[in-house]
Amino acid sequence: MPQLTINGQEIGFEDGQSILEVALSSELEIPHYCWHPGLSVVASCRICLVEVWAPNPRNDNKLEAIPKLLPACQTPAADGQVVHTDSPKATANQRAVMEYLLINHPVDCPVCDQAGECTLQDYAYRYGRSASRFEETKIKQPKKDLGPDILLYSDRCIMCSRCVRFTREVTGTCELMVEGRGAQESIDVFPGRALDNELSGNVIDLCPVGALLDKDFLFQQRVWYLTRTPSIDGLTSGGDNISVEHNHGIVYRIKPRTNLEVNTWWISDEIRWGWKFIHDESRRRMPRVRGLDPHDPQQADLAWKSATDAALSGMQGTHIAALISPMLGCEDAWHLARLVKSIDPDAVLALGPVPIDGEDKTFPGGYTLRAEKAPNARGVRRVLESFGDEILDATAFEELLASGGGPASVLLTGNYPSAWVTESLEGALGDRFVVLLDTMPNRLEERADVFLPAATWMEKSGTFENVDGRLQAFERAIEPVDYCKSEAQIALDLLAGLDGSKPEWFNAVMTRQQMAIEPALKMFLDEVHLPEVTAPVESDMEMIEL
Ligand code: FES
Numbered sequence: 223m224p225q226l227t228i229n230g231q232e233i234g235f236e237d238g239q240s241i242l243e244v245a246l247s248s249e250l251e252i253p254h255y256c257w258h259p260g261l262s263v264v265a266s267c268r269i270c271l272v273e274v275w276a277p278n279p280r281n282d283n284k285l286e287a288i289p290k291l292l293p294a295c296q297t298p299a300a301d302g303q304v305v306h307t308d309s310p311k312a313t314a315n316q317r318a319v320m321e322y323l324l325i326n327h328p329v330d331c332p333v334c335d336q337a338g339e340c341t342l343q344d345y346a347y348r349y350g351r352s353a354s355r356f357e358e359t360k361i362k363q364p365k366k367d368l369g370p371d372i373l374l375y376s377d378r379c380i381m382c383s384r385c386v387r388f389t390r391e392v393t394g395t396c397e398l399m400v401e402g403r404g405a406q407e408s409i410d411v412f413p414g415r416a417l418d419n420e421l422s423g424n425v426i427d428l429c430p431v432g433a434l435l436d437k438d439f440l441f442q443q444r445v446w447y448l449t450r451t452p453s454i455d456g457l458t459s460g461g462d463n464i465s466v467e468h469n470h471g472i473v474y475r476i477k478p479r480t481n482l483e484v485n486t487w488w489i490s491d492e493i494r495w496g497w498k499f500i501h502d503e504s505r506r507r508m509p510r511v512r513g514l515d516p517h518d519p520q521q522a523d524l525a526w527k528s529a530t531d532a533a534l535s536g537m538q539g540t541h542i543a544a545l546i547s548p549m550l551g552c553e554d555a556w557h558l559a560r561l562v563k564s565i566d567p568d569a570v571l572a573l574g575p576v577p578i579d580g581e582d583k584t585f586p587g588g589y590t591l592r593a594e595k596a597p598n599a600r601g602v603r604r605v606l607e608s609f610g611d612e613i614l615d616a617t618a619f620e621e622l623l624a625s626g627g628g629p630a631s632v633l634l635t636g637n638y639p640s641a642w643v644t645e646s647l648e649g650a651l652g653d654r655f656v657v658l659l660d661t662m663p664n665r666l667e668e669r670a671d672v673f674l675p676a677a678t679w680m681e682k683s684g685t686f687e688n689v690d691g692r693l694q695a696f697e698r699a700i701e702p703v704d705y706c707k708s709e710a711q712i713a714l715d716l717l718a719g720l721d722g723s724k725p726e727w728f729n730a731v732m733t734r735q736q737m738a739i740e741p742a743l744k745m746f747l748d749e750v751h752l753p754e755v756t757a758p759v760e761s762d763m764e765m766i767e768l
Contacts, residue, residue: 224301229308235299242270242294245307252307253316253345255430256382257295260487260587261391265296267382269319269345272297273312275304291315313349320350326361326405328377336432338445342380363408369397369417371437371491372426376408379433385409385425392488392587395419409433420583420591423494424487427477438495439475451699452479452753454686455493456549456679457639459594461688462489463753466680466699473500473680473700479753484692488589499639500678500703504663507704510673526705526715533672534719536631536655542566543629545619546606547574548596549637550709551684552693552746553733555598555605557713562633563609564720570629571606572619573599575642592689596638597679601687608742623650635709636660637676659709675706682708683730685750693750695730 223234228245235244240263245252255267271291277283285304291311306312324346331337363376386398386409397417401410411417417425426436448467455462462485465477476497478489499505509529544562546555562569577595584590606613614622622628624646632654636642643664651669658670667673679686681702685695702708707715711728718725738747 224299226299226301226303226305228305239299240295241272241274241292241297241299241303241305244299245294245305250307252294253341253349254295255341255380256384258384258428258487261384261387261428263296264383264387265293267319267323267380268293269316269323269349270294271312271315271319273306273309275306276300277302316345316349317351320346321355323380324350324354325356326363326377327380328360330378333441334375334378334432335435335440335445336378336429340432341430342378342432361405366410368411368434369422371423371495372417373435373437373440374409375433375435377433378431379409380431381407381409382430383409384428384430385434388425388428388587389417389419392424392585392589393419393421394586398425420490420492421488421585421589423491424478424489427487436475443469443474448474450477451697453680453699454597454688454694454696455485455489456597456686456696457493457496457595458490458592459596459599459689460485460490460493460590460592461597461686461690461692461694462493463694464489464493468680468700471700471703473497481754484688484694486589488587490589490591492591496639497678497680499662500680502662505703505706506661506663506667506673506675507706508675509705510667510670512668512671526707529672529674530712530715530719533657533674534716536671537562537565537633537657538720540566540630540655541568541628542631542633543570543572543619543622544633545572545574545616545635546602547635547637548576548599548602549574549679550602550635551598551679551682551686551696551730552601552605553684553728553730553737554635554682554709554713555602556608556733556737556743557710557717557728558633558635559606559609561713561716564717570614570619570622571609571611572614572616573603573606574635575616577638577642594689597688598686600689600691601685601693604687605737605743608737608740620647620650623647623652623654626652629654631655631657633657634659634666634670635676636662636664637678637709638662641665659712661706674712675704676712677702677706677708681706682710682728684708684710685730685734685746693745695734695750695752697753 225234233248254270272294274288274292275285278286366374368374389398397415426434447469450465453466463479463481467475509525511532542562576599580593582593643666656670657672659674659676680699683698687693715725734746737743
């Protein structure tokens with residue numbers, strides 16, 4: 223394997239890697255703005271210039287300094303190279319570039335959303351000058367409304383052009399351009415167009431400074447108050463890796479997590495902004511039993527107790543059919559199937575309706591927007607099939623109910639972000655006993671004999687199987703709102719109610735281990751991808767020689 227040396231450290235590399243890629247792969251920092259692994263290389267910001275010495279084949283391969291500094295992002299790594307990122311020449315360039323970038327920058331960090339995660343801020347501290355020598359008047363640039371979701375604060379822009387290249391190379395929609403020249407150049411949309419494509423929000427993440435801002439997150443939180451929980455997209459079948467960023471039980475934003483095997487660096491706008499229903503005022507938060515006054519001021523625990531008792535007494539001794547939603551985790555599906563099979567070994571299991579919106583759309587950059595708007599249809603089916611019966615789809619389930627015979631009680635699960643119950647499903651239920659586990663209002667709420675409020679995927683842990691059959695675990699980001707519980711926990715409570723034992727607490731890891739005892743579910747032991755958290759943990763301890 224060829225090797226080069228960066229700041230005295232020998233590092234092996236693959237052919238085709240740039241000096242910057244080699245350094246980053248060894249967790250050595252070379253400052254960079256315009257380079258991004260998902261975009262073409264333009265080498266325009268010049269902060270990554272390094273001093274390179276290379277063997278000269280015309281002089282017995284003796285090491286010779288290359289007279290000019292070279293951009294680490296664009297210079298291929300070569301065997302025997304010696305690179306300095308901290309030599310006087312390299313650091314003088316870093317200081318000069320930082321000074322140049324800050325000349326017209328408003329330095330309004332106290333009111334900037336990017337503060338705390340801004341590379342301009344970080345590099346100014348690490349590589350810049352402590353004081354500005356610029357005494358002239360700064361050029362002021364306007365704020366621009368680029369589209370329905372994104373604002374541009376041109377003053378803060380450092381013209382790295384990542385956003386422009388994104389719309390050209392990844393989405394192919396080309397809404398953005400560089401307008402003007404020199405100190406007057408700025409980013410803008412082409413006349414008459416808006417930055418409005420299905421992946422537009424990624425330019426916010428790409429912007430290394432606080433120029434491109436998320437209207438939805440504007441002035442909502444200082445980023446250092448946010449806790450990041452690794453999670454998986456719970457709205458579509460792609461299984462995109464995401465971080466849920468939250469504070470005190472409130473989710474403020476969703477960011478992509480890099481996974482080169484799934485979503486690379488991007489997520490779609492529907493994943494980024496489609497989660498708002500979890501804090502919607504209309505979210506259902508309390509259990510309800512038909513015939514009981516919903517405004518009865520009893521304690522929540524009592525409401526849960528009376529609701530689970532009512533659910534059990536209605537279902538016990540009957541033939542049951544259960545509709546398990548593709549919005550649930552595999553663990554939810556497994557506990558629910560266990561529950562109905564414990565009550566009725568002949569219980570009918572069905573997969574809930576799988577919403578499809580158009581067709582998959584693949585962008586020039588390779589990202590695919592999924593038409594299937596449910597995260598776990600394959601995982602739920604896999605789990606239900608392990609119980610040995612034929613699994614009905616939603617249409618066959620409805621036909622079975624509409625035929626008039628069959629089950630006397632029905633367990634339904636929803637957890638969709640919007641209304642999902644059709645008039646025909648409601649009609650097919652007839653006068654059967656209905657237990658509904660759901661999150662949002664729907665036409666069955668009043669009809670259900672027992673309604674149990676469920677938790678969304680951000681409020682529980684579990685596993686989704688994406689469209690490519692990849693099993694990925696996600697962690698609970700926030701506590702369930704008010705009195706909601708995960709479907710798995712509800713099933714465990716009901717199972718305990720069957721034999722009068724104490725309810726177990728739901729634990730996704732232990733559930734996967736229990737599931738994997740069944741040979742058909744063995745993959746839950748060793749094929750589940752757990753979230754990788756790659757953020758470096760820096761010690762805040764200072765070691766002092768005594
Ligand atoms: Fe190399 Fe911008 S990162 S020139």
